[in-house]
Amino acid sequence: MKMNAIRSRRRLHPWPVRIMHWTNAVAMVVLIGSGCGIYDDSVIIHGVYFPKAIRLGSWAAESLLWHFAAMWLLVANGGAYLVYGVATGRLRERLLPIRPSDIVQTVRDTLRLKLAHEDLTTYNAVQKILYIVAILAGISQVVSGLAIWKPVQFSGLVALLGGFQGARLVHFAGMAVLAGFLAIHVVLALLVPRTLWAMLTGGPVRQPALPAVAREAAR
Template sequence: MTKNVIASGHRLHPLSVRVMHWTNALAMVVLIGSGWGIYDDSVIIHGVYFPKAIRLGSWAAESLLWHFAAMWLLVANGGAYLVYGLATGRLRERLLPIRPRDIVQTVRDTLRLKLA
């Protein structure tokens, strides 16, 4: 049994949510890689550079284009997630029952690496 399948055989997250989460992961990788390219054009800490193999963009302007493209992908994906959550009721079902006490307990469990 995989992690995202509960005992009854149903997936924990629907396909659309999983696609949106992986789209966010891709956008974050692009943001990090392009951020390294932007940083290398105007180094703040002298002697700290990122290798060309892990940077996205060969110079600052090109890296900025990648950075803004990933930013808009992240914004559009967030908007799609919000619309999907409102339309299906998933947002209300998953987020509104959360109380501040539950958030504090989840943070404590996460910091102790006790994830359900």
């Protein structure tokens, strides 16, 4: 009970979350931009090629230097986030549970352009799924990235991913998923600017979490 009371006084986005969020944003943009440069050095899908304007690094070696620098940033930050999220219960509290009926309701609302963001402290079902997909894609990027970087030391991973080109394809697909997430995430944040402000300043002080039944009744 005492624990709950402390938690209830927390801001929506405590400072560690904000630092990790923006660190992650920088790491992801650098990884995607430099990844495009690395991809272009030998395309995976013939005919699919990134213009120079979105590549980070003037040629492959520079893109690789950026990629392997941002890699450490992402791994350290992502690891810290997972540890923090699990330790404080934030991940479970904010991302679970996901009920099928909620998903249907949220998709219906979204299609009618009813973007309910009155209450920033709870995520709707689609948001929850998006965040979980992004976290899983991030983990998949680390695993496939490790297979591409060290295909001999981790030859088991390469076999699991269907060979070296298979690992590259998985890494590329994971990037596409994350880039898609990033696009939706940024568009939605700009549509509801309060969310952006909250991620910069910490947002409102959170009310004590209502039990699920009470929330249901409040609808």
